Amino acid sequence: MVNVEGRVLAQNRKAHHDYFIEQTVESGIVLQGTEIKSIRKGKVNIQDAFARIENGEAYLYNMHISQYEQGNRYNHEPLRTRKLLMHQKEIRRLGADADKPGYALIPLKVYLKNGFAKVLVGLGRGKKMFDKRETLKKQSAEREIAKAFRARQKM
Template sequence: MGKGESRVLAQNRKASHEYFIEETVEAGLVLQGTEIKSIRRGKVNIQDAFARVENGEAFVYNMHISQYEQGNRYNHDPLRTRKLLMHQKEINKLGPAADKAGYALIPLKIYIKNGFAKVLVGLGRGKKMYDKRESLKKQTAQREMQRAFRDHQKM
């Protein structure tokens, strides 16, 4: 892997099913101790994670980073609240938008970029049940078209 490339370590697949993602922002993470070692091994889970803006700073909650096996007493708390590193302009833009009813800040991906752990945070608007059904119908129709096209090409 080259210097500018990134490697996705965790993805929140459920987010696209639960939310309409309207805007995304790349943010750094403030980590301590052995957390980066666990992240590099892919021992991170963001399924239930969410972000919040408090006092002009962004934080991510419920992001589970497993303890590092060789970490002994210097290990970290797996569910600790972690600060997100974002420009103040981005925080000022996303904070009020996320406070509106039906909106949330959701971590979508965690990846390593230029040696640093990054989080792709999305501003999502919650889907209603009928929206979810509509999305599933579109995906199924798209899959069927792809399959039919592929089968037709083999002939």
């Protein structure tokens, strides 16, 4: 697991509900024009986004970065395909794993690190419906235990 240091601007909370995240990689992202200004304002959405490896390069699809209000004619296209910046070794490893059936590359977080926009990409294995139900049961049981523990400490 990669430790995220910096200001988290967008999170894909649904990813942990729909996938078992097996490994994560921090990657840079190629931006153009006013995209970084919109990202710094937090106008980014990665709910429906996914990544693919094509021709030895990683690309991010369906990441929505809203247009910058003061951008006038230099504004960017909100849903364009963006290139991810990773080492070739990481790309080959993720590409080999993502080609297996049931696996996908999912962006988990978008954050700023030392002034640069970074994306935390996870290799996820899809959950079946019974896996999702089991996860919900575990979470609710943990919540009940924590609630009972807090109530007991107050006494």
